[in-house]
Amino acid sequence: MNISSQQLKSDIIIIGAGIIGLSIAYHLLEADPQLSITILEKEKMLGLGSTGKGTGSIRYSHSSPSLRRLSLLSRDFFLNFESAFATPIDYLEKGCLRLASDEVLWNQLQLTTQHAEACGIPMRLLKQEELLKCFPYLHKSRFLGGALCPWDAYADPYAVLAALYAAVRRKGAFVHFGREATKILINGAKIKGVETRQGTIWSPLIVNAAGPYAAQFAATAGIILPVQPYRRQVYVCSNPHDVPPATPLIVDLATGFYLHQEVSGKIVLLGGTDRDTWPGFEDMLDKSVAEDFFLTAIETVPSAIDIKWLRTYTGICEQTPDCHPIIGEAPELKGFFLANGFSGHGFMHAPATGRILADLILNGKTERIDINLFHLGRFIGSEKEEHILL
Ligand SMILES: Cc1cc2nc3c(=O)[nH]c(=O)nc-3n(C[C@H](O)[C@H](O)[C@H](O)COP(=O)(O)OP(=O)(O)OC[C@H]3O[C@@H](n4cnc5c(N)ncnc54)[C@H](O)[C@@H]3O)c2cc1C
Structure with a gap:
């Protein structure tokens, strides 16, 4: 696919057009419609990642308080989805x-x-x-x-994904299918962009929403993700x-x-x-x-x-070792944002994740939740949450 010159530079590049990547793009563009966002998806079409295989369960009854909080932060999005997006998602x-x-x-x-x-x-x-x-x-x-x-509750994951895809395109995001991000380009301590086989895309901000491939992608910048x-x-x-x-x-x-x-x-x-x-x-x-x-x-x-x-x-x-996601900026690399390791809860927590990451990227902080709960650094210390099975 030929890429026009304006698409070679972007305010933000999101890796992965699954539910997490699209929710982040959607919430960023809701907050700032002027942003230029490029989404790279290695597959040739929508829904071939984990999202398309999901069961569509949306649960609040977690034993973990932080997972409950993410569910509560997502609730109004699912409740209002059908009217806001004028799309049936079989929400029940x-x-x-x-x-x-x-x-x-x-x-x-x-x-x-x-x-x-x-x-x-x-x-x-x-x-x-x-x-x-x-x-x-x-x-x-x-x-x-x-x-x-x-x-x-239940909602059809593919229907939600397709509606978000249509919405982010309407809001001006560029979504490139069949374009794998092969390397994060860094100069000193700064992010420069992303390499793909079809050429480089330049941006100071990259969001890792690569689902099960998150650790491989992060490793191209020398970052170890326990996913x-x-x-x-x-x-x-x-x-x-x-x-x-x-x-x-x-x-x-x-x-x-x-x-x-x-x-x-x-x-x-x-x-x-x-x-x-x-x-x-x-x-x-x-x-x-x-x-x-x-x-x-x-x-x-x-x-x-x-x-x-x-x-x-x-x-x-x-999955992460404690079955809780990693959400936030990578401690070793400014401008590299992580939304990974949802451990069976990525569909239900996609709205909250989109909102939180939009806050962090645009304002440098979020009031919605204690973001330290999801920091990558928690795996470096000795204190770990219990392994949550459900
Ligand atoms: C069988 C099953 C049942 C599930 N049931 C539920 C459920 O009931 N409720 C729930 O909340 N969750 C459920 N989940 C989990 C949920 O589906 C995931 O947590 C969620 O889909 C993750 O979304 P994602 O966008 O991070 O990943 P994905 O949907 O996998 O999207 C990531 C995308 O990134 C792309 N990508 C990867 N690397 C690159 C790269 N280098 N360059 C470009 N693109 C790249 C991939 O091709 C993929 O399309 C289930 C999962 C499975 C497998």
Whole structure:
């Protein structure tokens, strides 16, 4: 593709046209419509990264306070999306039911419920008897109880991505598909631009929104990012016969197993048990784990024994060691901004991330959240947050 001379220079270059890169571009242009923004995307079309593989779950009922805060900062964006963008995204507050199968997990759920309610997020605890009354298709004896958050929602990730793409183009951003950023160009301590096989683009500001490839891209400037890619396998199946339509997302805290029912009520996406896999970009289907997976599914929803396994796909999830994102300016390189390692929450936290990064880039600070919580430097010291699984 030929690039016009005005596109060779840009106020800001964003690497990656996934949900994170597009949300950042959108919020920057909302705050300052005069900005020139260039977005580089190595794939030839929209939605081929992690975003296009996502399940579309938007959750508030996290056990981590900082993840809850990011969800709350994103809430109005999703609630108003359909009217603001005049695009249907299948937004549905169907809730999420988290299940505890032992005392430790049950205590954890009670604590999460207390903390969530304290910051205005509705959550309801259900002890075994009530749980089975409300959700009779669950395993009869495995779960001590569950917690239901009615705010937890679903939206179609591709529809959100496509609407953001159209919006940033309307606002004047240049989006180049099939153009991989191969190197960050630095002169002394200053960013000069980005090298691509089709030529250099000059800018003093670069945003790393490269999803699972974030660490590789940062490494071209000698920056080590603890962001690893993990394969996630999703089983597309017919709906278990006794699971009614509009059922909440169901998550078994012990195994990670989840059941997400598509809006039609005819199909379910199952997955979540592969959280202990090795890092890598290999996205081939691993059939060897399917038997164990379906056994786990049956131990959660026994009628899953009769479902039809329609197909399987895999996606790559970008993860940090503490499963919290890295958001902010790289400490060693002024002008290099990071929005990486969302650890299974990048879709739901994209609006907050866009807003925070727009604040940091344009004003040098944000009032929305304590940005130190997401600083890359936290991995250098000894204090680390607990590994958050969900
Ligand atoms: C199976 C699965 C289910 C998920 N379910 C959910 C969910 O329910 N809810 C939720 O919130 N999150 C979910 N996630 C996580 C979520 O999808 C990601 O966190 C989110 O999409 C990350 O967005 P991103 O823009 O950072 O990455 P991506 O969408 O991967 O975008 C990054 C883009 O950068 C491009 N790129 C990379 N390197 C370069 C380069 N050097 N030059 C140019 N372009 C480059 C890539 O091609 C890619 O298009 C799920 C993930 C998976 C895999």
